[in-house]
Amino acid sequence: MTPERLARIKQTLDRRQPDLSVLTDQVHKPRNLSAILRSCDAFGLAHMHVVWPREGFRAFRKTAGGSYNWVTTHTHRTMTEATTALKAQGHKLYAAQLSERAIDYRDADFTAPCTVILGNEVDGVSPEAAAEADEHIVIPMMGMVESLNVSAACAIILSEAQRQRSEAGLYDQRRLPDEDYQRLLFCWCNPQIKRYCDDRRLPYPPFDPETGELIDGVAWMESVRRLRHPDANFDFSD
Known part of the structure:
Protein backbone atom coordinates (compact mmCIF):
# COMPACT_ATOMS: atom_id res chain seq x y z
CA MET A 1 0.00 0.00 0.00
CA THR A 2 1.66 3.20 -1.19
CA PRO A 3 1.05 6.48 0.67
CA GLU A 4 -0.53 7.91 -2.48
CA ARG A 5 -2.97 5.00 -2.81
CA LEU A 6 -3.93 5.21 0.86
CA ALA A 7 -4.49 8.97 0.58
CA ARG A 8 -6.78 8.49 -2.42
CA ILE A 9 -8.80 5.82 -0.62
CA LYS A 10 -9.25 8.05 2.44
CA GLN A 11 -10.18 11.04 0.30
CA THR A 12 -12.85 8.98 -1.47
CA LEU A 13 -14.26 7.66 1.81
CA ASP A 14 -14.31 11.18 3.26
CA ARG A 15 -16.64 12.24 0.44
CA ARG A 16 -19.01 9.28 0.54
CA GLN A 17 -22.69 10.19 0.98
CA PRO A 18 -24.40 7.54 3.15
CA ASP A 19 -27.86 9.12 2.82
CA LEU A 20 -28.04 9.41 -0.96
CA SER A 21 -28.73 6.22 -2.90
CA VAL A 22 -30.18 4.69 -6.05
CA LEU A 23 -32.81 1.94 -6.22
CA THR A 24 -33.19 0.03 -9.50
CA ASP A 25 -36.61 -1.48 -10.19
CA GLN A 26 -35.99 -4.69 -12.16
CA VAL A 27 -33.34 -3.14 -14.39
CA HIS A 28 -32.15 -6.35 -16.00
CA LYS A 29 -29.40 -5.55 -18.49
CA PRO A 30 -26.01 -6.04 -16.83
CA ARG A 31 -24.40 -3.25 -18.85
CA ASN A 32 -27.01 -0.77 -17.58
CA LEU A 33 -26.62 -1.90 -13.99
CA SER A 34 -22.86 -1.63 -14.31
CA ALA A 35 -23.10 1.88 -15.74
CA ILE A 36 -25.44 2.91 -12.92
CA LEU A 37 -23.01 1.50 -10.38
CA ARG A 38 -20.14 3.43 -11.96
CA SER A 39 -22.20 6.63 -11.68
CA CYS A 40 -22.93 5.87 -8.02
CA ASP A 41 -19.20 5.63 -7.37
CA ALA A 42 -18.37 8.69 -9.46
CA PHE A 43 -20.84 10.92 -7.60
CA GLY A 44 -19.87 9.68 -4.15
CA LEU A 45 -22.76 7.39 -3.22
CA ALA A 46 -22.08 4.80 -0.56
CA HIS A 47 -25.05 2.54 -1.35
CA MET A 48 -27.00 1.17 -4.30
CA HIS A 49 -30.18 -0.89 -3.94
CA VAL A 50 -31.36 -3.50 -6.43
CA VAL A 51 -34.73 -5.23 -6.78
CA TRP A 52 -33.77 -8.32 -8.74
CA PRO A 53 -33.65 -12.11 -8.30
CA ARG A 54 -30.40 -13.45 -6.89
CA GLU A 55 -29.50 -15.17 -10.19
CA GLY A 56 -29.60 -11.91 -12.07
CA PHE A 57 -27.63 -10.13 -9.39
CA ARG A 58 -24.80 -12.65 -9.62
CA ALA A 59 -24.59 -12.07 -13.36
CA PHE A 60 -24.47 -8.35 -12.72
CA ARG A 61 -21.57 -8.74 -10.27
CA LYS A 62 -19.48 -10.38 -12.97
CA THR A 63 -19.95 -7.49 -15.39
CA ALA A 64 -19.64 -4.71 -12.81
CA GLY A 65 -15.90 -5.27 -12.47
CA GLY A 66 -14.00 -2.93 -10.17
CA SER A 67 -16.95 -0.63 -9.52
CA TYR A 68 -18.59 -3.33 -7.43
CA ASN A 69 -15.78 -2.99 -4.88
CA TRP A 70 -16.42 0.67 -4.16
CA VAL A 71 -20.20 0.87 -3.66
CA THR A 72 -22.11 -1.31 -1.21
CA THR A 73 -24.98 -3.00 -3.03
CA HIS A 74 -28.13 -4.29 -1.37
CA THR A 75 -30.58 -6.69 -3.02
CA HIS A 76 -34.29 -6.81 -2.22
CA ARG A 77 -36.81 -9.47 -3.19
CA THR A 78 -39.63 -6.97 -3.78
CA MET A 79 -40.09 -3.27 -4.27
CA THR A 80 -42.20 -3.07 -1.10
CA GLU A 81 -39.36 -4.59 0.89
CA ALA A 82 -36.92 -2.05 -0.56
CA THR A 83 -39.06 1.05 -0.09
CA THR A 84 -40.04 0.04 3.44
CA ALA A 85 -36.39 -0.32 4.42
CA LEU A 86 -35.41 3.00 2.88
CA LYS A 87 -38.31 4.90 4.41
CA ALA A 88 -37.37 3.46 7.79
CA GLN A 89 -33.99 5.15 7.29
CA GLY A 90 -35.75 8.46 6.71
CA HIS A 91 -35.23 8.57 2.96
CA LYS A 92 -37.45 10.55 0.65
CA LEU A 93 -38.15 8.54 -2.51
CA TYR A 94 -37.85 10.18 -5.94
CA ALA A 95 -39.11 8.02 -8.81
CA ALA A 96 -37.91 8.87 -12.31
CA GLN A 97 -41.39 8.73 -13.75
CA LEU A 98 -43.36 10.77 -16.28
CA SER A 99 -46.73 11.53 -14.72
CA GLU A 100 -49.12 14.38 -14.08
CA ARG A 101 -47.51 15.10 -10.72
CA ALA A 102 -43.92 14.89 -11.96
CA ILE A 103 -41.58 17.81 -11.29
CA ASP A 104 -38.38 18.89 -13.00
CA TYR A 105 -35.55 16.86 -11.42
CA ARG A 106 -33.67 20.09 -10.70
CA ASP A 107 -36.51 21.20 -8.42
CA ALA A 108 -36.11 18.15 -6.17
CA ASP A 109 -34.20 18.55 -2.91
CA PHE A 110 -31.31 16.10 -3.02
CA THR A 111 -29.61 17.51 0.08
CA ALA A 112 -32.03 15.64 2.34
CA PRO A 113 -31.71 11.86 2.82
CA CYS A 114 -33.16 10.44 -0.39
CA THR A 115 -33.18 7.64 -2.92
CA VAL A 116 -33.69 7.85 -6.68
CA ILE A 117 -35.83 5.01 -8.08
CA LEU A 118 -35.00 4.02 -11.66
CA GLY A 119 -37.32 1.80 -13.70
CA ASN A 120 -36.43 -1.05 -16.04
CA GLU A 121 -35.67 -0.81 -19.73
CA VAL A 122 -39.12 -1.90 -20.96
CA ASP A 123 -41.79 -0.86 -18.49
CA GLY A 124 -40.08 1.88 -16.49
CA VAL A 125 -40.93 2.32 -12.82
CA SER A 126 -43.45 -0.25 -11.59
CA PRO A 127 -46.88 0.87 -10.32
CA GLU A 128 -45.83 -0.19 -6.81
CA ALA A 129 -42.74 2.00 -6.89
CA ALA A 130 -44.63 4.93 -8.41
CA ALA A 131 -47.22 4.72 -5.66
CA GLU A 132 -44.59 4.52 -2.89
CA ALA A 133 -42.58 7.48 -4.22
CA ASP A 134 -42.86 10.81 -2.45
CA GLU A 135 -42.20 12.66 -5.71
CA HIS A 136 -42.00 11.86 -9.40
CA ILE A 137 -39.16 13.57 -11.24
CA VAL A 138 -38.47 14.00 -14.96
CA ILE A 139 -35.60 15.20 -17.13
CA PRO A 140 -37.01 17.70 -19.66
CA MET A 141 -36.56 16.38 -23.22
CA MET A 142 -35.92 18.76 -26.14
CA GLY A 143 -35.65 16.23 -28.97
CA MET A 144 -37.77 13.66 -30.74
CA VAL A 145 -37.13 10.80 -28.31
CA GLU A 146 -39.31 10.62 -25.22
CA SER A 147 -36.85 9.06 -22.79
CA LEU A 148 -33.20 8.46 -22.05
CA ASN A 149 -31.37 5.21 -21.41
CA VAL A 150 -31.75 4.41 -17.71
CA SER A 151 -28.03 4.65 -17.01
CA ALA A 152 -27.80 8.03 -18.78
CA ALA A 153 -30.77 9.31 -16.78
CA CYS A 154 -29.11 8.12 -13.59
CA ALA A 155 -25.91 10.05 -14.34
CA ILE A 156 -27.82 13.24 -15.13
CA ILE A 157 -29.90 13.08 -11.93
CA LEU A 158 -26.91 12.25 -9.74
CA SER A 159 -24.97 15.11 -11.29
CA GLU A 160 -27.68 17.48 -10.03
CA ALA A 161 -27.63 15.78 -6.64
CA GLN A 162 -23.87 16.29 -6.48
CA ARG A 163 -24.23 19.97 -7.41
CA GLN A 164 -26.77 20.59 -4.67
CA ARG A 165 -24.80 18.69 -2.06
CA SER A 166 -21.55 20.40 -3.02
CA GLU A 167 -23.16 23.80 -2.59
CA ALA A 168 -24.48 22.66 0.81
CA GLY A 169 -20.98 21.57 1.86
CA LEU A 170 -21.94 17.91 2.26
CA TYR A 171 -18.78 16.72 0.52
CA ASP A 172 -16.55 18.83 2.76
CA GLN A 173 -16.74 16.64 5.86
CA ARG A 174 -16.69 12.94 6.59
CA ARG A 175 -20.27 11.68 6.77
CA LEU A 176 -19.87 7.92 7.00
CA PRO A 177 -20.38 6.52 10.52
Missing part, protein backbone atom coordinates in the same frame (compact mmCIF):
# COMPACT_ATOMS: atom_id res chain seq x y z
CA ASP A 178 -17.01 5.70 12.06
CA GLU A 179 -17.68 1.96 12.16
CA ASP A 180 -18.55 1.90 8.44
CA TYR A 181 -15.58 4.11 7.61
CA GLN A 182 -13.10 1.83 9.39
CA ARG A 183 -14.61 -1.32 7.87
CA LEU A 184 -14.51 0.06 4.35
CA LEU A 185 -11.00 1.42 4.86
CA PHE A 186 -9.83 -2.08 5.77
CA CYS A 187 -11.70 -3.69 2.86
CA TRP A 188 -10.43 -1.22 0.28
CA CYS A 189 -6.85 -1.42 1.53
CA ASN A 190 -6.83 -5.23 1.86
CA PRO A 191 -9.21 -6.67 -0.78
CA GLN A 192 -7.56 -10.12 -0.91
CA ILE A 193 -7.67 -10.55 2.87
CA LYS A 194 -11.28 -9.32 2.86
CA ARG A 195 -12.25 -12.03 0.35
CA TYR A 196 -10.33 -14.65 2.34
CA CYS A 197 -12.19 -13.72 5.53
CA ASP A 198 -15.59 -13.42 3.84
CA ASP A 199 -15.26 -16.81 2.14
CA ARG A 200 -14.40 -18.46 5.47
CA ARG A 201 -16.66 -16.32 7.65
CA LEU A 202 -13.72 -15.04 9.66
CA PRO A 203 -13.53 -11.70 11.48
CA TYR A 204 -11.30 -9.12 9.86
CA PRO A 205 -7.84 -8.84 11.44
CA PRO A 206 -6.59 -5.72 13.26
CA PHE A 207 -4.99 -3.18 10.94
CA ASP A 208 -3.32 0.20 11.19
CA PRO A 209 -5.50 2.92 9.58
CA GLU A 210 -2.43 5.16 9.30
CA THR A 211 -0.68 2.74 6.96
CA GLY A 212 -3.51 0.52 5.75
CA GLU A 213 -1.47 -2.55 6.69
CA LEU A 214 -2.23 -5.42 9.06
CA ILE A 215 -0.98 -5.29 12.63
CA ASP A 216 1.18 -8.42 13.03
CA GLY A 217 -0.19 -10.33 10.09
CA VAL A 218 1.89 -13.41 10.91
CA ALA A 219 0.34 -13.76 14.36
CA TRP A 220 -3.12 -13.30 12.87
CA MET A 221 -2.54 -16.06 10.31
CA GLU A 222 -1.32 -18.37 13.07
CA SER A 223 -4.51 -17.71 15.04
CA VAL A 224 -6.61 -18.41 11.94
CA ARG A 225 -4.88 -21.73 11.37
CA ARG A 226 -5.45 -22.78 14.96
CA LEU A 227 -9.08 -21.66 14.78
CA ARG A 228 -9.77 -23.63 11.59
CA HIS A 229 -7.73 -26.68 12.60
CA PRO A 230 -7.86 -26.90 16.40
CA ASP A 231 -6.54 -30.48 16.49
CA ALA A 232 -3.53 -29.89 14.27
CA ASN A 233 0.01 -29.32 15.56
CA PHE A 234 1.67 -26.31 14.02
CA ASP A 235 5.33 -25.48 14.44
CA PHE A 236 5.82 -21.74 13.97
CA SER A 237 9.33 -21.68 15.44
CA ASP A 238 10.93 -21.05 12.04
